[in-house]
Amino acid sequence: MDNTSDSCLDVATTEKSGAEQPSASSESPVCEAENGSPAEKLLLSEATGSTIKDDEALRRARANADETIQSEKLQCDQEDSPGKAVQQDYHMPDVITVRVQRDSDSFQDVVVKIERPIYHKPFVGGFKNKITGVEFHNAGAQTIPKPRPDRGVQVFCRETQTVYERNKPQQTKNTTSTQMTKVGLYVSSVTDKLISPAKYLTAEEYHKRRLEAVIVLQTYFRRWHAVNVVRNLRELKGLRLAWEAQEELQRKKEKEEKLRREHERRLNPKTKEDFELLYHAVELWRQEETEQINRSLTGAERKAALCGLLDQEAQLIASIGRHKLHADEENQQKAILRFLDKCAQPKRWKAYDGKITEMDTQDILRARELFEIYCSISMNGIPKDERRDVLLTLRRTVKVPSSPLKLYKSISCCQSCKNHLASTEFPVPARSRTIGKCHLCCKLGNEARQRETFLKYRLMLENLRQSEADYQDDAKIVFSIQHQDLQYLVETIWGCQSALSVCNDLYDLVMVRWDKQHEWSPWNTILLTENEADAHLKLCSLEKAYEATFIDGIKDKHTQAKKYFAQFPAMASFLQRSDNQANANEFLIATVTNSSILGKTN
Structure with a gap:
């Protein structure tokens, strides 16, 4: 088709079979559609959206047999809206035939294939006509992007994005020269040396020599390292020995201080504990003297010696009584002042x-x-x-109080002296069921008969209560027992000795929890020294730390304590609560075990 010619384009739609259509007049383009729309109401528009006029030459269109053009069918309704193109619901066929005028009398039919987009064009920018509502996309969204030509190399892969480094040694050239004797030049040979080739060293010999040198270096390094380790161990050992010596000296000083205070108490007694120590010492002296008399004397001599011993005992008791009266006066005055000052x-x-x-x-x-x-x-x-x-x-x-009857509820009668005293004047151990003797009668009975000292057990009970208060877990049992109950535990059940080291010095023994997860009780305790107690409380698992035989022995002592304290009403509620808790723990353990077994079976 000549670009300079002013030819017209006649368009006619055909079926896919490509049947020939009747020819039209050459004076005006003829366009017939399948739906029978007249040519006067059909408009041909370009891809850009502009309408092609009837008398406009298609100079830019060169339609060949294999070319593809895109067209849009518009109908101009002159009756309803003159001059306005109306888009109808029209479906373009896959193949159309375009008749092109070659000469004034010759025409050529060109078959054109219609390509439809197979994907939805994304909106990547453009504008919209407010009157017609037509959206115009940017140029990048009008056509399918052209595929990149295959270069035969895979570019989108890990290998093309990975950098590999290679090291290649290079030996550079070193140009040297030697001055030789020649005609017209004399070079002295006085300083020359005769060099003879040495023994050839193979690679195995070279590496062997290097290995021997490395072994020598490692030997010296390991020796240096061992010297440093030994020096550090020696320093740590010295520090440990010094600390142990200091601790031993501290323990000796504390023990000497305890003995000095005990001796001072015996020489200058002031408190009731001091007088208990004196009466206890008198009782020990009397027992030793009685045993000595019974072993060495018989008959009348034995009776005479026992009478003399009785007189000496009476004199000692009278001397202790005088000191006691003097100390009571001082202590009473101090106690009254301290009580009134505390109340104020x-x-x-x-x-x-x-x-x-x-x-x-x-x-x-x-x-x-x-x-x-x-x-x-x-x-x-x-x-x-x-x-x-x-x-x-x-x-x-x-x-006088307006109603003295209010005091009767807190007043009790002593079974020994028959005096009516306040309830605070009576000792209430855990094994007691009724109000018995008052403190004064108990003290007089001890001074006259048993002459025992409870100072060690009072100190042990104070330390135990202080340690239980530090746990802050609402412990109650330790505050319900008295020093008499603790004395029974120490002497009868634990035998006045440590469960681990068999130490029998009561001043060094303490009672702590056997299982630190539960509060202290006679059935959850162990008697140890102070150092052993500190180590015991740091344990995480008793089963891993102690042998089964030792644990069974401790549990036997706990069973004995349960049987003894189960007789007393004050401890029955605590025993019942501990049994319920133990049963709940056993039930929980059994439930978890059964669940795990069933889970494995399933």
Whole structure:
């Protein structure tokens, strides 16, 4: 088709079979559709969307047999909307025939294949006509992107993106020269040396020599390292020995200090524990002297010696009694002042910011007034008038309670001295069922008969209560027992010796929890020294730390303690609670074991 010719393009639609259509007039382009639409109402538009006029030459269109053109069928409805193209629901066939005018009398039919897009064009930018509502995409979205030509090399792979480095040694050239004797040049040979070739060294010999040298270096290095290790071990050993010596010296000093305080207590007794030590020492002396008399004497001589021993014992007891009376006077005065001063102190508590807040109640003000009156009465050398005023103030202050019957609930009768005393004056051990003797009668009975000392057990009980309070887990059993109960545990069940080292010094023995996960109780305890107790409480698993025989022995002692304390009402509730907890733990362990077995079976 000549680009300069002013030829027209006649378009006619055909079926896919390519049947020939009747020819049209050459004066105007003829376009017939399958639906029978007249040519006057059909418009031909370019791919850009612009309409091709009837008298416009298609100079830019060169339609060959294999070329593909895109067209859009528009119908112009002159009746409804003149001059406005209306798009109808028209389906373009796959193949159309285009008649092209070659000359004035010759035409050529060209078969054109219609290609439809096989994918949805993405909207990558463009604009929209507000009047017609037609969207125009950018050029990049109009056609299918052209595939890149295959270069025969896979470029999108890991190997093409990985860098490999290669090292290749290079031996550079070294140009040298030698000056030789020649005609017209003399070179002295005085400093020349005759070099003869040595023995050839093979690769095996070379590597063997290198290995021997490495072994020598390793030998010296290992020796140096061993010297450093031994030096460090020696220093650690010295520090350990020094620490052990210091600890041993500290223990000796503490033991000597305990003996010195005990000796001082015996020489200058002041408290009831000191007098217990004196009476206990007198009892030990009496037993030793009695055994000596029974072994060495018989008959009348034995009776005479026993009578003399009785007189000496009476003199010692009388001397102790005199010291006791003097100490009681001093202690009573100090105890009264300490009690009144404690009652007169205000209540204190710490706020969130760390400040101490004090508060005086009516009882505290009353106690402070009584304390001042007592101090005034206790003063010596005051005038009679002032003393009379103080006594009158005391008379107005002290009165009898309005209802004395309120005191009966806290008053009990002593079975020995028959005195009615407050309940705080009676010892209440765990094994007691009724109110028995008061503290004074128990002390007199001990001084006259048993003459035992409970100082060691009181100290052991105080340490035990302090350690249980540090756990902060609401322990109650340790505060329900007395030193008599602890004495039975130590002497009868544990035999006054450590369960591990068989140490029998009660001043060095302490009671701690056997299982630190549960509170202390007579059936959850063990008697150890202080160092052994510290190591025991650091254990994570008792079964891994102790042998089965040792654990069985401890459990036997716990069973004995349960049988003994099960007789007392105060301990029955604790025993029942511990049994219920043990049963719950056993049930839980059995449930977990059965579940695991069933899971493995399934």
